[in-house]
Amino acid sequence: MSKVLDVMGPRIQLVTDLIENKDYSLMKAEVPAGVIVPVHSHDDRETFVVLTGELEAFTEDSWKTVKAGETVDIPGDVKHAWRNSSNETVTLLVVSTVKMGEFFNEIGRPVDTVPPGPPSLEVLQHFVEVAIAYGYWLGTPEDNASIGIKLG
Template structure:
């Protein structure tokens, strides 16, 4: 995949459409490597994930659900959700959201080839928190995440 962005220690994202306001949506391809997760959060943008290969666990509406190849995880606006890959293989998805979400990922992501394995750098974490606040995201606390089985740090 060309022009791949690494978002903290999580998914690797490639924009498949341009980020033009009049398009109304953004199409992205994402790879969730083994053990990769996205902590509990919410935002005003709807997201829809179509699993191309592999399997993800998705948390929404108070419980975890398995999402397999050919299945969809649809996240309405302002819904608290989390995603994790508990398998030993990478999972690939197509994500559809707003141009605004695509812009968010461009601001918080870094070229994947420049990101070292391991936990994210403190500066990257701070940038993520700052940009998320600018976009009005709600980010779950370590306690919120622990309550659904996600351990941060």
């Protein structure tokens, strides 16, 4: 398995080799307590299996609590968000496209190199630039506020 990458809060580890495997990307993810993934969408389908803990998933205009043993399947181009309101880290398996694995590989930083605290402006700008280059949609602060996420 590859190194663990920090993706501005969530930690991702690519399980499948992106060079050898071109069919899908299997990832292990950890979402620490209090971490929020703002509303976004992309053409990549994602399937999440919660292994430990519970977190909230926003899809199709509502929030749903997802617990260990449950699955969330998000088709491409569906706006979605995540938040871990619990006091424990949630562990997930994520199945998506090779493109999504490559995206995480490009924006992620090895966890042992990430300083504590929020990401710098430079890190945020890099994330936005790469997301746009991949054709991904990122919600505005207003989009996030409309579903109960306050940014900043």
